[in-house]
Amino acid sequence: MNESNAEAVTQTKKIKAVHVGISGFPFGSAAINKCLAVYESLTHYNVDFLIINNRAVHRSNIPVPLEKTGTVNGMTYVYTAPSPYRSDSFLRRNLSHLWGRIREFILLVDLARTRSMDVMFYYPTNGSFFELVVYRAISKAFNIRLVAHYVEFRTAFDEGISFFDRLKHRLYDKYFMRFVDAVLPISEFLINQLQSRKYHGPYLKVPPLADFRQFRIEAPPGVEKFFLYVGSAAYLSAIQFIVTAFDETIDSEFYLYLVVNGAPAQMKIVENTVNTAKRNTRIRTFSKLPYEKLIELYRQANALLIPLTNNITDVARFPQKIAEYLASENPVITTKNGEIPYYFRDMDNALVADEYNTEAFAAKMNFVIEAPGAAAEIGKRGFATGKKFFDLNSYGEELRQLLIDLDSEQRK
Numbered sequence: 001m002n003e004s005n006a007e008a009v010t011q012t013k014k015i016k017a018v019h020v021g022i023s024g025f026p027f028g029s030a031a032i033n034k035c036l037a038v039y040e041s042l043t044h045y046n047v048d049f050l051i052i053n054n055r056a057v058h059r060s061n062i063p064v065p066l067e068k069t070g071t072v073n074g075m076t077y078v079y080t081a082p083s084p085y086r087s088d089s090f091l092r093r094n095l096s097h098l099w100g101r102i103r104e105f106i107l108l109v110d111l112a113r114t115r116s117m118d119v120m121f122y123y124p125t126n127g128s129f130f131e132l133v134v135y136r137a138i139s140k141a142f143n144i145r146l147v148a149h150y151v152e153f154r155t156a157f158d159e160g161i162s163f164f165d166r167l168k169h170r171l172y173d174k175y176f177m178r179f180v181d182a183v184l185p186i187s188e189f190l191i192n193q194l195q196s197r198k199y200h201g202p203y204l205k206v207p208p209l210a211d212f213r214q215f216r217i218e219a220p221p222g223v224e225k226f227f228l229y230v231g232s233a234a235y236l237s238a239i240q241f242i243v244t245a246f247d248e249t250i251d252s253e254f255y256l257y258l259v260v261n262g263a264p265a266q267m268k269i270v271e272n273t274v275n276t277a278k279r280n281t282r283i284r285t286f287s288k289l290p291y292e293k294l295i296e297l298y299r300q301a302n303a304l305l306i307p308l309t310n311n312i313t314d315v316a317r318f319p320q321k322i323a324e325y326l327a328s329e330n331p332v333i334t335t336k337n338g339e340i341p342y343y344f345r346d347m348d349n350a351l352v353a354d355e356y357n358t359e360a361f362a363a364k365m366n367f368v369i370e371a372p373g374a375a376a377e378i379g380k381r382g383f384a385t386g387k388k389f390f391d392l393n394s395y396g397e398e399l400r401q402l403l404i405d406l407d408s409e410q411r412k
Contacts, residue, residue: 128168
């Protein structure tokens with residue numbers, strides 16, 4: 001086969017991809033939503049996906065019953081653990097985890113041996129370097145390409161964790177790029193980290209993504225004017241910052257809605273934060289909302305809040321909620337840190353506070369209160385930015401080309 005014919009075959013052949021790493025599909029965290037958006041974008045470009053979950057992570061009270069195998073957005077998912085549901089027994093949990101890993105290994109070897117897998121996409125679980133080494137061994141043994149999501153600087157999470165976890169984080173941040181064939185970094189900070197570690201392989205920057213089509217609903221008119229924050233209770237400082245900023249806004253008819261999920265201890269701190277706020281009667285909290293209801297709130301909100309600090313954690317990451325916020329077509333209020341300056345300009349396509357302090361943030365909230373028409377126009381321009389950079393269809397072609405280039409390298 002000559003070179004031009006080989007290229008034509010590569011361009012048109014179906015690529016068989018497998019997800020490994022973080023578990024919980026089809027429900028769960030922002031990380032799962034990010035992966036789903038990336039993978040769904042590729043299904044439109046002749047890529048088939050199998051999503052492997054090697055851990056049981058769900059509580060038995062999740063709203064939708066979950067089978068061990070199923071489909072999500074046209075992709076197949078499977079649990080190699082005995083059940084998708086997490087046992088309350090310490091012994092059963094660990095046996096389930098062990099069995100899930102063994103079954104995953106057998107499945108991956110079988111897929112590779114029968115050429116039912118061309119590429120693995122890896123999303124780290126707590127930055128586990130040792131987990132990655134196993135996947136790399138499989139990929140090397142069977143000449144499978146390995147692509148890693150790179151979404152946070154794990155070493156920044158060293159406080160309050162065990163020595164072994166700190167070791168895993170540091171090993172991962174320092175060496176993971178030597179064990180993969182391509183990287184999908186989420187931020188300029190992480191791109192700089194790759195370059196500082198002498199990584200010379202291919203990479204494609206992919207920010208948070210959302211399916212903007214899901215937000216084209218006619219939400220019923222809200223009975224209240226409100227600011228909306230959606231996030232994890234683990235980000236307690238951000239929640240406390242927002243509540244304080246809301247207390248500092250001009251007295252108005254606006255409410256603050258907090259959609260927060262987390263561990264009971266974290267939720268208790270959120271509750272105490274709200275109860276001690278000066279304007280606590282105008283703060284409403286929600287948890288475990290169906291996604292359809294969450295989209296409804298996005299569409300009804302007068303503005304959506306996402307303050308980012310200038311510490312390494314926020315500079316390296318890029319919250320998944322940014323994409324969903326933009327899809328709502330309502331104005332986003334944020335701070336001039338991390339990735340924000342690469343996509344947003346204050347008073348143009350977002351309301352961007354120059355400093356991470358509650359006074360500057362409250363001033364942007366006051367603008368929404370006092371100039372709702374101008375704020376709505378900013379929201380529309382933010383939506384246009386979102387369609388360009390944060391919609392799940394924004395990177396499908398580039399991602400497909402990355403896989404084609406990897407396949408071409410493999411053939412040489």
